[in-house]
Amino acid sequence: MTTMRDHPATVAVVGAGSIGGSWAALALAYGLTVHVADPAFGVEERLRVTLPAHLGDLGSGPEAMDRLRVHTDMTRAVAHADLVLEAGPERVDLKRTLFAALDGATDPDVVLASSSSGFGPSTFQDACRHPERVVVAHPFNPPHLVPLVEVVGGRLTSEETVAATMSAMTLLHRRPVRVRAELPGHVVNRLQAALWREAYDLVRRGAISVAELDLAVSSGPGLRWALLGPIATQHLSGGPEGLAHVLAHLGPPMVEWWSDLGDPALTPELVTELVEGVTNELGGREPDILARRDRALVELLDLKDRHGLGSLDPQAEGVAR
CATH class of the missing domain: 3.40.50.720 (NAD(P)-binding Rossmann-like Domain)
Structure with a gap:
């Protein structure tokens, strides 16, 4: 071999x-x-x-x-x-x-x-x-x-x-x-696609603007997801009983939310609304924002490592200490 x-x-x-x-x-x-x-x-x-x-x-x-x-x-x-x-x-x-x-x-x-x-x-x-x-x-x-x-x-x-x-x-x-399975989009792109699908539908419904949706994610759950994954984050929100408590008390309402999640078509009208929304949000500052984002990524990764959140592998440096 x-x-x-x-x-x-x-x-x-x-x-x-x-x-x-x-x-x-x-x-x-x-x-x-x-x-x-x-x-x-x-x-x-x-x-x-x-x-x-x-x-x-x-x-x-x-x-x-x-x-x-x-x-x-x-x-x-x-x-x-x-x-x-x-x-x-x-x-x-x-x-x-x-x-x-x-x-x-x-x-x-x-x-x-x-x-x-x-x-x-x-x-x-x-x-x-x-x-x-x-x-x-x-x-x-x-x-x-x-x-x-x-x-x-x-x-x-x-x-x-x-x-x-x-x-x-x-x-x-x-x-x-x-x-461990061959799936269209692998795993993480599927997770992203699920969020984008609902985000696009919320904009389509008129529930929120593109700029406010981006702000809501980046200033809310996105901050926690940058440090821990979605399931670990959910577990930590459940107090001493963790995820078991969350699923027992918030699981049934969440299942109801699932049934109301959108399945939008990418119509020309929706595409125009999304493109115009993000264009107005960034205001032509894309190169500068991209450069600042990349600098912040470097600092965020260093911060995670310093706090032992770079990996939850118990052998990882930072966690082992």
């Missing part, structure tokens, strides 16, 4: 968009050599402008860029990689073509990980001669700052591949979670 490489020294990133560039910065910041492949014109010039800012977010200096190599030929980029991170367009036909080519250009003990936000590996891994080393490692934007990575194995993915991917993500200081 092939032993998968779980401590990569060289990473290949296929696709240099926002996700791929962020992956590249993360690997550079933690001392790895990075080969980026993208056929688009001007990719290297763009990366050499954007990646130093990402590295700065991570406390890494511009000298890390010395370990970056940019290619238009994908096979050259992946030839000596210990780990391949695919970050191409979200099209299953393209992923099948990409992974068949990646499979032919790499050693069989190299993990081929897709950043797909919704496809499971089973939809494209059978295009490979070695489908057992194909997995999804779904990050959250921006991957160099947000530590969560969903690791999803497919029908033909080996346990060794899943374990190696979890190990590689931990090496990159990510917090991987294993998703």
